[in-house]
């Protein structure tokens with residue numbers, strides 16, 4: 142039970158009707174989940190408008206309705222509160238309802254097109270290794286110390302988010318690290334959440350289906366930094382074209398990291414191999430188990446954040462050098478096999494380019510690079526030809542297949558991908574819409590020492606087809622196929 146006026150603290154109200162001194166039993170923004178005594182917050186969405194479900198929420202027992210527009214018929218037993226922006230109100234209400242948990246631990250958020258999961262996972266492992274109780278909110282999974290809670294989004298909705306943060310506080314977590322997606326910023330999922338610090342990794346092409354223009358996408362990321370408080374730190378990758386843009390209007394203390402410019406946390410790549418990276422960092426040469434130049438940036442962001450959170454440089458570097466990357470990120474399957482199979486979550490043009498360029502640095506030139514790649518359905522269609530074009534330029538053979546088709550026809554997605562492939566490169570491609578068959582074919586084609594990249598799904602353990610999530614794990618499939626073909630040889 143909570144007092145209504147407590148959960149409305151700091152919510153900018155425009156008007157109210159009815160009893161404001163009541164108690165509430167719960168909060169909800171989905172009419173289908175309302176229970177008696179709940180507050181229903183009506184939010185405008187991308188598909189429908191929560192305002193259309195106010196009657197349904199009341200019929201299920203909602204005692205308070207928070208909305209942008211009062212319904213034409215009023216129920217005398219219900220309190221109505223109007224606000225200018227109900228998504229913003231939902232964020233603040235959620236934080237209040239769970240006792241503002243983000244103020245009770247040191248919460249660091251990570252935003253950027255690529256590298257968020259890698260960064261939060263490594264920060265979680267680093268701080269756990271330093272002896273703290275740590276929480277994590279990520280695309281792969283959420284964690285409260287050692288308890289794993291399945292994740293449905295990169296950034297959960299405000300109710301789930303604050304509930305998770307509260308559980309972290311109750312379990313004694315002193316630190317938490319979370320991914321902040323551009324969708325979450327735009328939809329105010331993090332409104333009311335207090336951050337000790339924020340990290341910006343990079344911004345490249347993605348999510349134009351949602352944001353419409355690259356400028357809007359940049360603005361969504363920047364809004365996160367604009368809203369940080371003055372006691373927070375804002376740490377950005379200065380080698381990214383938009384790094385400094387993120388800092389333009391923030392009240393937080395500004396810091397930078399990178400490999401190329403004069404920055405607060407600077408690194409230099411000493412060696413880069415399939416075993417890992419050696420970086421010069423804080424005047425020391427340190428070995429890391431992460432692979433690829435792009436991971437040098439992730440390491441610098443992690444190192445910088447740890448120092449800004451008050452940790453000792455030597456201890457941080459010692460811990461960091463022992464850590465492996467996040468699941469499904471440049472993950473070598475069955476290392477030591479005759480063929481090298483790499484599963485990577487690359488699902489943007491920039492990520493596909495980075496991963497294939499990293500592979501190019503290690504290859505001797507005699508082996509073939511075979512890439513298995515698809516693009517997600519119900520997502521940015523403009524990245525499809527770009528991803529296919531990059532895959533063809535940087536591979537010897539490409540198997541075009543399905544990622545998560547969701548509600549789209551697999552062949553229609555593959556056609557969009559083919560539009561980016563030059564006629565001279567089309568001969569490198571094979572089309573196999575069934576992902577398992579595609580992986581099998583890549584393994585069948587591979588000769589000893591060849592490298593197979595399976596891009597796009599990384600850690601995912603399902604394939605989403607027409608609303609159903611079928612069990613599917615690239616790592617399991619490729620391991621099975623490699624074994625099958627090596628047993629047959």
Ligand SMILES: CC(=O)N[C@H]1[C@@H](OP(=O)(O)OP(=O)(O)OC[C@H]2O[C@@H](n3ccc(=O)[nH]c3=O)[C@H](O)[C@@H]2O)O[C@H](CO)[C@@H](O)[C@@H]1O[C@H](C)C(=O)N[C@@H](C)C(=O)N[C@H](CCC(=O)O)C(=O)O
Pocket residue numbers: 170171172173183184185186187188189190191192194293294295296297298299322323324325328
């Ligand atoms: C496009 C998008 O982001 N959609 C998110 C959004 O839903 P929506 O705007 O479509 O909601 P809607 O269906 O229009 O409904 C509007 C409102 O009416 C309410 N409603 C609806 C029906 C009903 O019967 N009763 C009712 O009350 C809904 O609860 C909602 O409040 O708000 C929902 C609640 O927070 C999210 O679950 C949902 O995520 C969908 C499932 C999704 O797939 N999102 C992806 C794109 C996403 O958010 N991805 C980012 C990561 C991207 C990255 O890689 O960077 C993430 O953070 O996960």
Ligand SMILES: Nc1ncnc2c1ncn2[C@@H]1O[C@H](COP(=O)(O)OP(=O)(O)OP(=O)(O)O)[C@@H](O)[C@H]1O
Pocket residue numbers: 253254255256257258259260280295320342343435436438439467469470471485486487488491492493495496599
């Ligand atoms: N710093 C980086 N710069 C560019 N590419 C990266 C970087 N870090 C990781 N990648 C590539 O991007 C892929 C996704 O990485 P990661 O899962 O860490 O990103 P994310 O930002 O969490 O993605 P999502 O938005 O889907 O949750 C990796 O598999 C790798 O190919």
Ligand SMILES: N[C@H](CCC[C@H](N)C(=O)O)C(=O)O
Pocket residue numbers: 295488516517518520544545597598601
């Ligand atoms: N967070 C990203 C993940 C994409 C993963 C890829 N496998 C796909 O399904 O497109 C999104 O929802 O756009």
Ligand SMILES: [Mg+2]
Pocket residue numbers: 257258279280281295320
């Ligand atoms: Mg992620």
